[in-house]
Amino acid sequence: MLEKWKNFFKKGEWDKGFSLGRRKMKELLERVKKSRDEGVNLEALEVLEFYGLPLARYRVVRTRDEIYQVAEELGYPLVLKTITSRVIHKGDAGAVALEVYREDVVEAYPSILGEVATRMPWLTIMGVLVQEMVEGEGRREVKLEREQKRSFPFRWITRFFKKGEKKPAERAVEVENEEQLTSLMSNEDWEEIYQGMWALWLQHPQVKRMEVEFIYTPEGAEASQPFPPKVVDAKLFFFEL
Numbered sequence: 001m002l003e004k005w006k007n008f009f010k011k012g013e014w015d016k017g018f019s020l021g022r023r024k025m026k027e028l029l030e031r032v033k034k035s036r037d038e039g040v041n042l043e044a045l046e047v048l049e050f051y052g053l054p055l056a057r058y059r060v061v062r063t064r065d066e067i068y069q070v071a072e073e074l075g076y077p078l079v080l081k082t083i084t085s086r087v088i089h090k091g092d093a094g095a096v097a098l099e100v101y102r103e104d105v106v107e108a109y110p111s112i113l114g115e116v117a118t119r120m121p122w123l124t125i126m127g128v129l130v131q132e133m134v135e136g137e138g139r140r141e142v143k144l145e146r147e148q149k150r151s152f153p154f155r156w157i158t159r160f161f162k163k164g165e166k167k168p169a170e171r172a173v174e175v176e177n178e179e180q181l182t183s184l185m186s187n188e189d190w191e192e193i194y195q196g197m198w199a200l201w202l203q204h205p206q207v208k209r210m211e212v213e214f215i216y217t218p219e220g221a222e223a224s225q226p227f228p229p230k231v232v233d234a235k236l237f238f239f240e241l
Contacts, residue, residue, distance in 0.1 A: 021051035039087040039237035051196030056230045058131040077133040085124035134215040145209040209237040
């Protein structure tokens, strides 16, 4: 385990770290309490960035005019995702456009807005997330979930996807206490990246479920340059506040 994290998860000490993340999360919880949202998507990305996770570059736009300028700033190809008043599975709602190039923007932007408006007219469209498209050999989905509003116990589920393979490998671990989590941390290949996720999770037992999706290319991948993981999607779901 990295020396700077050696005592991080000793009882009572993990709550002292990540002050920027804790402040951002406090603001989010206050908003969720007023709005009574069950989950958030865009705000989850914002919070994770404050907890130090590496995010794919993105911007949020509200108008057609904005998207052209933002697209040029981020570069191509891009991913466009509709931001809605409730967390949805964007693929099912037609709310996402992949591999968008300069010549595609003029059609892709109104297309995803129209799909959501047609398939789920009860949702309010809040804008569009414009994100750099990260292409890698691997995709990893990490989910943490718990039944009670307490730090422990919780379930930690990881699904590993490899390019060209339809069925992912999956690992599920029941984490009962800090000692078990500390032991798991010492064996994780992404230990340093996961620190922020674990801190958010332990500091805020109001979070019922957290889902984070990473794209990356590992060392040794054929015909690819390795690059570290980047977060391309995230969701937070809450107990009733």
